[in-house]
Amino acid sequence: MVAVAQVPDDDGDFEFLADPGGLLIVYFGYTSCPDICPTSMSDLRGALAAVGDLADRIGVAMVTVDPERDSDEVIAAYVETFFPRGRGLRIDDSDLLAEVAGAFGAYYSVEEDDEGGVDVVHSAWLYVVDETGRLLLAWPFGTDRVDIAADIEHLIKEQ
Numbered sequence: 001m002v003a004v005a006q007v008p009d010d011d012g013d014f015e016f017l018a019d020p021g022g023l024l025i026v027y028f029g030y031t032s033c034p035d036i037c038p039t040s041m042s043d044l045r046g047a048l049a050a051v052g053d054l055a056d057r058i059g060v061a062m063v064t065v066d067p068e069r070d071s072d073e074v075i076a077a078y079v080e081t082f083f084p085r086g087r088g089l090r091i092d093d094s095d096l097l098a099e100v101a102g103a104f105g106a107y108y109s110v111e112e113d114d115e116g117g118v119d120v121v122h123s124a125w126l127y128v129v130d131e132t133g134r135l136l137l138a139w140p141f142g143t144d145r146v147d148i149a150a151d152i153e154h155l156i157k158e159q
Contacts, residue, residue, distance in 0.1 A: 014061070014089060016100075018131045021159050022057035023152065026127045028106040030066035031078040036124045036141055037062075041082040044126060047148035048083075054156050060086040063100065065108035065122045067092055104135065128155060 018024035025044060029037035041062070048055040060083045064070035067090045070078075075088035091097040101108060108122035124141035126148070136155055139148055 014087060015133070016061070016129055017133050018059055018129055019057070020131050022059060022131065023136070023155055023159075024059040024061060024129045026104060026129060027060075027062045027125075028065050028101055028104070028108060029062060029122055029124070030064050030120055031070050031074055032066070033120070033122075036122075040124055040126060040141060041079075043143070043145045044148065045082050046145040047152060050145065050149035051152050051156075054153060057156055057159075058152065061089055062086065063089045063091065063097075065097070065101065065106075066110050066118070066120050067097065068110070069118065105138070128152075130159070 016024065016026060027037075027040060027044075029040065031037070044060065048058055048060075051058075060079065062075065062079045064075045070090055072088075072090050075090050077088070079086040079088035091100060104125075104127050106123045106125065106127075108120070110118060110120050113119045126139045126143075127135060128137040128139075128151075130136055137151060139151070
C-alpha cells in the first residue's frame with residue numbers, strides 16, 4: 001500500500017489515489033532532466049495513445065524532486081505538455097517529499113557540484129496506483145510502450 005499523503009496543490013490537496021474504476025500513474029522526476037524524464041513521459045504518452053478510450057480512465061501525476069528550481073507553474077506546464085489533464089506536483093517540505101517518494105520506493109538526491117551547478121539523481125520508475133492507493137505495478141525506465149499499454153489494458157479490465 002502506498003502512503004496516501006495529501007500534497008498541497010493549486011486545487012487543494014492531492015491524494016495519490018486513482019479515480020474510481022481507473023488507475024493513477026505516478027512519476028518522480030524534474031523538468032530540466034535532459035533525457036530520462038522526457039523519454040519516460042513520451043513513452044507513457046505513447047502507451048496511453050495505444051490503449052485508445054481506456055486512456056480516459058488513467059490519471060498521470062509527476063512529482064518534482066527538484067522543488068527549488070521547479071516552480072508550481074513550471075512543473076504543471078511540463079506535465080501538461082505531455083498529458084493535458086496530467087498533474088504536476090511540487091512538495092516544498094523536504095521531509096514530506098522524502099516520505100511520499102519513499103512510500104513508492106523512489107529515490108532522489110539534489111546536490112550542488114564543485115562548479116556551483118546542480119546535480120540531480122533520481123530513480124526512473126512509473127508507478128501504477130489504484131483507487132485505494134494500492135501500488136499495483138511499477139515499470140522501470142526503458143520498458144517498451146507496447147508492454148506498458150498491454151499492462152494498462154490488463155489492469156483496467158481487472159478493476
